[in-house]
Amino acid sequence: MKKTLLALCAVIVAATAYSQNYWVMEDVANNLQKTWGMEMPYDFDVPALTPAPATYKPFYISHYGRHGSRYAWSTAFYTVPRDVFTRAHEEGQLTPLGEEIYSNIIDFYEVPLMNMGDLVPLGWEQHKRIAAVMYDSFPQVFKGDKHIEAISSTSPRAIVSMSSFCLSLKEKNPKLDFYQSSTHTGMMIAAPSSAPAAIREQYRGFETNPVEKWETRAEFGNRICDYGAICARLFKNPDYPDRFEGGKHEFIYHLFGLFCGYHNYEPRPLFDSIFTPEDQADIWQTNNYSSFLYDINNRWLNIPLLKDILAKADKAIQGEGNAADLRFGHDYVIEAFNVLINVNGSATIPSNENEVKYWVQSYNIPKAANDQFVFYRSSKKGAPILFKLLLNGREARLPQLHTEDVPYYKWDDFKAWADKLLEEHPLIKKGN
Numbered sequence: 001m002k003k004t005l006l007a008l009c010a011v012i013v014a015a016t017a018y019s020q021n022y023w024v025m026e027d028v029a030n031n032l033q034k035t036w037g038m039e040m041p042y043d044f045d046v047p048a049l050t051p052a053p054a055t056y057k058p059f060y061i062s063h064y065g066r067h068g069s070r071y072a073w074s075t076a077f078y079t080v081p082r083d084v085f086t087r088a089h090e091e092g093q094l095t096p097l098g099e100e101i102y103s104n105i106i107d108f109y110e111v112p113l114m115n116m117g118d119l120v121p122l123g124w125e126q127h128k129r130i131a132a133v134m135y136d137s138f139p140q141v142f143k144g145d146k147h148i149e150a151i152s153s154t155s156p157r158a159i160v161s162m163s164s165f166c167l168s169l170k171e172k173n174p175k176l177d178f179y180q181s182s183t184h185t186g187m188m189i190a191a192p193s194s195a196p197a198a199i200r201e202q203y204r205g206f207e208t209n210p211v212e213k214w215e216t217r218a219e220f221g222n223r224i225c226d227y228g229a230i231c232a233r234l235f236k237n238p239d240y241p242d243r244f245e246g247g248k249h250e251f252i253y254h255l256f257g258l259f260c261g262y263h264n265y266e267p268r269p270l271f272d273s274i275f276t277p278e279d280q281a282d283i284w285q286t287n288n289y290s291s292f293l294y295d296i297n298n299r300w301l302n303i304p305l306l307k308d309i310l311a312k313a314d315k316a317i318q319g320e321g322n323a324a325d326l327r328f329g330h331d332y333v334i335e336a337f338n339v340l341i342n343v344n345g346s347a348t349i350p351s352n353e354n355e356v357k358y359w360v361q362s363y364n365i366p367k368a369a370n371d372q373f374v375f376y377r378s379s380k381k382g383a384p385i386l387f388k389l390l391l392n393g394r395e396a397r398l399p400q401l402h403t404e405d406v407p408y409y410k411w412d413d414f415k416a417w418a419d420k421l422l423e424e425h426p427l428i429k430k431g432n
Contacts, residue, residue, distance in 0.1 A: 035284035037362035039260035065370035068123025069264035080254035098234035126368035131168035146323035221286035299340035
């Protein structure tokens with residue numbers, strides 16, 4: 001079993017060499033919004049799609065989408081900066097810039113704190129527009145009185161995102177019929193790692209950790225980021241945040257999270273003077289590394305999602321499924337799932353911590369990030385079913401698969417690859 005897994009990994013590494021992005025830091029420097037990582041709003045400016053091979057037309061879409069823009073997912077992104085700045089203000093430890101930021105925080109934080117985790121208007125609009133683009137790009141899929149099923153995690157922001165998406169499709173074609181659901185048992189598909197323990201604990205995980213001895217997020221951040229220089233702009237004593245749990249690293253982590261996220265729902269430039277472009281690039285690299293640590297160790301938890309995509313696609317191919325299957329959840333699901341299936345080479349284990357940014361980039365999972373498996377059938381009898389994968393509307397690569405029609409792949413080739421992966425099924429029911 002271990003030999004088979006090692007062989008599979010070797011094939012992935014060999015096949016994904018061209019996917020390594022050595023220019024990522026240059027890309028970030030040229031577009032600082034990318035330093036916001038998974039807090040970045042959705043980008044609709046995408047290249048034109050590659051026409052399908054002759055005789056092929058789309059007939060089915062399988063989708064997974066992250067919820068849209070929201071308030072911060074944890075109260076700590078508001079309360080940690082508030083508490084540190086408030087204490088420093090009371091003790092006269094703030095610089096003039098620090099006093100300005102303190103005043104802005106006090107003026108700003110109450111409404112976002114009360115709405116922690118909730119979808120904001122931009123999030124609704126993102127899903128409405130993504131659905132409209134999907135419909136306009138593949139009208140053949142939605143023509144007539146087709147049936148569509150949608151499931152969501154039990155999170156309100158995911159449920160509201162699902163509602164926006166489905167209403168937008170319904171506006172395009174009132175004949176479309178929908179079934180929407182959001183159940184705790186359905187979480188094994190929509191957000192497997194957050195499913196009820198009674199279900200989740202039926203499985204034991206794949207227990208090897210390929211980066212077990214690597215640095216923690218804090219160790220990595222303390223090594224590459226100049227936290228002292230940032231704090232010196234805000235506090236008379238740059239070591240002031242060390243009085244609090246986690247020290248400078250945790251303070252900057254939450255302050256930067258506040259800075260990145262508030263652009264989704266607040267037009268005033270309240271915190272944009274804190275970080276230099278170099279600061280933003282370094283902190284993004286730290287947060288990106290943290291995301292990788294999660295993804296590489298939790299990708300296996302998304303095997304139920306992979307199985308659901310496989311099964312529902314086969315039903316659609318046989319003419320017994322839906323026109324589209326839609327799923328709505330969270331960043332930690334879609335990012336780890338994409339690592340699981342090696343989207344754009346992201347399953348590669350880098351040689352060291354500093355190489356992570358060349359293989360995985362968190363800004364590829366912005367608010368409302370989505371995967372769309374678009375399936376094509378030929379008018380020629382016996383021709384294979386093809387599909388392509390769109391990541392945020394951009395054509396993605398699955399470099400472990402061979403194709404002469406990039407970005408179109410044979411569905412049977414993907415199924416064969418997935419079957420090999422599932423032979424080493426890391427989610428094994430207890431007792432088996």
